[in-house]
Amino acid sequence: MASAATRAGRIRSGLYTYSSLAPFIFFALFPFYFMLVTSFKSNAELYNLKSIPFWIQTGAITDHYSLLFFKTDFFIWMKNSLIISVVATAVSLLISILAGYSLARLRFAGVGAFGTAVFITYLVPPTLLFLPLSQVVVWLGISDSIWALIVTYPTFLVPFSTWLLMGYFRTIPKEVEECALVDGATRMQTLWRIVLPMAVPGIVCAALFGFTLTWNEFIYALTFVSQSASKTAVVGVTADLIRGDIYYWGSLMAGAVLASVPIVIIYVIFLDYYVSGLTAGAVKG
Amino acid sequence: MAVGPRVLEAAGLSQPGRLNRLREWWEQEHVFGYGLILPALLLLACLVAYPFGMAIYFSLSDYWVGSPGRFIGFENYRALLSNEVFRQTVQNSFVFTIIAVVLKTVLGIWLAMLMVRTMKLKRLVRGAVLLPWVIPTALSTLAWWWMFDSLYSVVNWTAIRLGIMSVPGPNWLGQASYAMAAVITVNVWRGLPFFAITVLAGLVSIPREFYEAAEVDGASSWGRFRYVTLPLLKPVIAVVVLFSTIFTFTDFNIVYVLTRGGPMNTTHLFATLAYQVGLNGGNLGQGAAISLFLFPMLAAVIFYQLRYVRQE
Numbered sequence: 001m002a003s004a005a006t007r008a009g010r011i012r013s014g015l016y017t018y019s020s021l022a023p024f025i026f027f028a029l030f031p032f033y034f035m036l037v038t039s040f041k042s043n044a045e046l047y048n049l050k051s052i053p054f055w056i057q058t059g060a061i062t063d064h065y066s067l068l069f070f071k072t073d074f075f076i077w078m079k080n081s082l083i084i085s086v087v088a089t090a091v092s093l094l095i096s097i098l099a100g101y102s103l104a105r106l107r108f109a110g111v112g113a114f115g116t117a118v119f120i121t122y123l124v125p126p127t128l129l130f131l132p133l134s135q136v137v138v139w140l141g142i143s144d145s146i147w148a149l150i151v152t153y154p155t156f157l158v159p160f161s162t163w164l165l166m167g168y169f170r171t172i173p174k175e176v177e178e179c180a181l182v183d184g185a186t187r188m189q190t191l192w193r194i195v196l197p198m199a200v201p202g203i204v205c206a207a208l209f210g211f212t213l214t215w216n217e218f219i220y221a222l223t224f225v226s227q228s229a230s231k232t233a234v235v236g237v238t239a240d241l242i243r244g245d246i247y248y249w250g251s252l253m254a255g256a257v258l259a260s261v262p263i264v265i266i267y268v269i270f271l272d273y274y275v276s277g278l279t280a281g282a283v284k285g
Numbered sequence: 286m287a288v289g290p291r292v293l294e295a296a297g298l299s300q301p302g303r304l305n306r307l308r309e310w311w312e313q314e315h316v317f318g319y320g321l322i323l324p325a326l327l328l329l330a331c332l333v334a335y336p337f338g339m340a341i342y343f344s345l346s347d348y349w350v351g352s353p354g355r356f357i358g359f360e361n362y363r364a365l366l367s368n369e370v371f372r373q374t375v376q377n378s379f380v381f382t383i384i385a386v387v388l389k390t391v392l393g394i395w396l397a398m399l400m401v402r403t404m405k406l407k408r409l410v411r412g413a414v415l416l417p418w419v420i421p422t423a424l425s426t427l428a429w430w431w432m433f434d435s436l437y438s439v440v441n442w443t444a445i446r447l448g449i450m451s452v453p454g455p456n457w458l459g460q461a462s463y464a465m466a467a468v469i470t471v472n473v474w475r476g477l478p479f480f481a482i483t484v485l486a487g488l489v490s491i492p493r494e495f496y497e498a499a500e501v502d503g504a505s506s507w508g509r510f511r512y513v514t515l516p517l518l519k520p521v522i523a524v525v526v527l528f529s530t531i532f533t534f535t536d537f538n539i540v541y542v543l544t545r546g547g548p549m550n551t552t553h554l555f556a557t558l559a560y561q562v563g564l565n566g567g568n569l570g571q572g573a574a575i576s577l578f579l580f581p582m583l584a585a586v587i588f589y590q591l592r593y594v595r596q597e
Contacts, residue, residue: 017402024396025413027474031428032416034439038431046437053439099325108315114322116591121333123587125535127556128579131563131572132339136332155332158325186308187317216421218538219556223564234421238542249431256424267419271412274419278479279486 039064039254046249064250065258068241073228074255077236081215082262084149084232089210091150092157096206099158100165101191105177115166122159129155130223137224148224149232153214160213161206164277168202169195205277208270215263233259343573350567361574371575374553380465381554382534385472390526392473393480394518398510400481401488411482418478426542429471433457433543461551464544468552471539476532480525487521488514523593527586535579555579 034053038046040060045051051058068074103115133152137143142151172195180190196203221235228240237255241248267274310316344361348354365371396414403410417425432439441454455463491514499509537556540546546553546561553561555578563572 013402014404017399018406021396021399021403021410024392024399024477025410028414028417028478031425031432031474032420034432035425035428038428049437053437053442095324095328098321102318102321106314106318106321108318111318114326117329118325119591120587121329123531123583123590124333124337125531125579125583127535127537127559128576128583129333129336129340131559131569131576132336132343133332134564135339135569136336152332154328158328162325187312212419216423218421218423218541219560222541223560234423238423238427249434252427253431256427260420260424263419263421267416268412271408271415274415275411275482278415278418278482 035253035256039250039257041250043250064248064254067248067251068254068258072240072251072255073231073236074233074258076229077231077233078259080146080230081233081259084146084153085211085214088150088153088157088214089207092154092161092210093203093207095154095158096161096165097196097203100162101169101195103162104166104169105174105195118159118162121155122163126156126217126219130219133220134223144225144227145230146225148230149214149217149221152220152224153217157210157213161210164206164209165199165202168199168205172198201273201276204270205273208266208273209277211266212263340573340577343570344577346570348570348573350569354570357570361571365571365574365578370550370553371558373550374555374558374575375578377465377550377552378534378554381469381472381536381552382530385469385476385533386526386529388469388473389476389480389529390522393477393525394484394522396477396481397484397488398514400485414481415478417475422475422538423542425475426471426539429467429474430458430543433467435459458544459548461548464548464552468540468543471543472533472536475539476529479529483525484518484521487518491517520593524590527590527593531583531586534582 037054037056040062041056042058042061042063045056045058099118103111103118133155134143137148137152140151142148176194176198177190180194181187185193215232216234217232218234218238221232222239225231225235228236231240233255237252237259241252241255311320343354345356345358346354347357347360400407400410400414431437435456435458438454438457440457441450444450445452445454457463457467495513495517496509499513504512534554535556536554537560540552540554540557541560544552546557550558555575559572559575562575563569566572
């Protein structure tokens, strides 16, 4: 009797939980669903006020994707995004591993002040610096090329990854390093062979966030690059598919879907890293 | 006593060469420590600190694209403070930030409290909830733009069919307060996952015994929330709110894609106005002054954040 009552209670509470969650999930996912539906809908149906907007009634078409592939530089934008994200993330990661280890583990004068400086730059938003940086990029002679972004993206990636990695390095027991040093390993060997392998989850996490942040970055990519051949996927889709007053809604949505695909794939595989990185970045920070 | 070369020879060791001495020097903790942070420090000095200094200089000059300006003191700031559009922007920024952060906090705590109860579908629910935060904001905002279209808005279509709105429904992005509501909606949509997931991590770390003790004392579910959950979540919520305040206040993507600051500048934020004046208009001096107005807010938040981190 008692167990039946608790079971009924559990079912009722589960029902309550999931029915309360449903509106949140709907709110979170609907824009993506609508994006997808719109990208496969014919223009005739898209611009018919009498048709139901939620699904496709007159058959799915791929014309919007063809326009994207053959009438725009979409593949070039995707290639640019990939190069920029991979290179900027790799360089930033290397710099951040060194700095993060130093700030988390070594003792020297001013280490606390440097840690604070990294934290402050972590909080400086790109919107504060984009105007002077646009001039720096011109002076360096790299404006309007993907180098403008490869050089400037580490400005927000390095503080972020350093801060994240400092937290991970602190969790590694100090005795392990001390043993290696006593055994005659140099400090660099200790870092690369002993500490790094133990910090792999943190490094994966920093790499994932680095890739996501650079792929998604908007204001620098919009400001520093104006020729189509150097644009990133996000800016290319947002800016080049609107010509005058004509909006290619189908192709805009198709571009938004495809340019999100790399992030979605990584996200699905590494979901748990995203969850842990998000909480670590904020709570430890 | 110093160890001379003869002692080393006697011990079977060769005289330390230049390379060895360099290595020894490098192996010292402080040298190694400074060496490792040097690349990061150089980068941040050249591409964050220096541009920040430039921004201050720009803001004190009449610098236009292509013509190095001269020093004009606080003229840009004075001009801005008496400028109608700028005043509107200040007001917009506060309305936008306060409403969006409050909504994200309340909904985020609520969502986290629901998520902590999910057992079987935990991973799926988290994956769905976090998605808006991961997808490029500029791209997902395109979808919202289409959903708020003046003629084909799916929001209006649904509301009209449900009898909530009368035909034709509001022109979301064309009317002042509706445009602000739209921009806030998208910001809440995109920022909610950050709140929910972080608060969830805080909730999970609360020991079960606390709730059991409260239950024994006869606390209602509201009482448990008010006197157990909320006080224990306070540190987490404080950090998330401070973070989110910075990133909401300095937001650019959503407004740029959705409204470009319109209609009639009623949704302009500091960042979008700085972009319009500094880059589209070419007035770098005044643009820099606009973005520097973000700084006092930023400094205040950093101050509280640092004080909080120190307390930890």
